[in-house]
Amino acid sequence: MARRLVLLDIDGTLIKGGTLWAECFYTALQEFFPKIKIYKTSFGGKTDDQIYREVMSLSGVSNDEIEFQIGPLKKRYIELVLEKLPGRSREVKLLPGARELVAALSEHPDAILGLLTGNLEEGARAKLDCVGLWDYFRFGVFADDHGDRYQLPRLALEKVRKLLGLEFEKKQIVIIGDTIHDVNCGRSLGVRTIAVGTGTIVHRRLVLTQNPDFYFKDLSQTDMVLEAIFEEIE
């Protein structure tokens, strides 16, 4: 059986994070810009870096100011999350089949398991620690690696080469996620995409328009998801 590099999204794919993250995200912004009206945007499929840039731009913050504040802002967001999380960690919910799939892949002799997520690494770790999933992953690519999600599959290949000394062909790479951005960022590299319907209803509708290679309503049928990952496709 050929080896697979399996890259999993977090929000809407493995977990539902609850509202803490968006709250901390906007609290940090309001602290930095107390006098302006903050315009909100959708988070799905974007990196934290990209969302901060988008919201600041929508709210009328100049490009120079965005460049100046983006680093400290992301740092403050993580500080707020870590401060508030102990009382709110139970809001983070595992999605059906997520633990079973991650456990099966982490033990699978032909799978290398990684994260491909728009979260900052510390945020990703905080979320997955709440449900005991962080330690299953060998490596990951995060918003810290690049602000543009579409660059992350390429960077995942570089990282896995550097960290584990392994090379993968496109047909050995599988991206699993709930939004069109997961499917399209996989497609940008020409890899296999598996969509799950556990994100918002809007994401579910949109993701199907992008013709992922496989679609599952959730990850609960571990054997079928594993089959989709390992099936030989020419």
Ligand SMILES: [Mg+2]
């Ligand atoms: Mg997602």
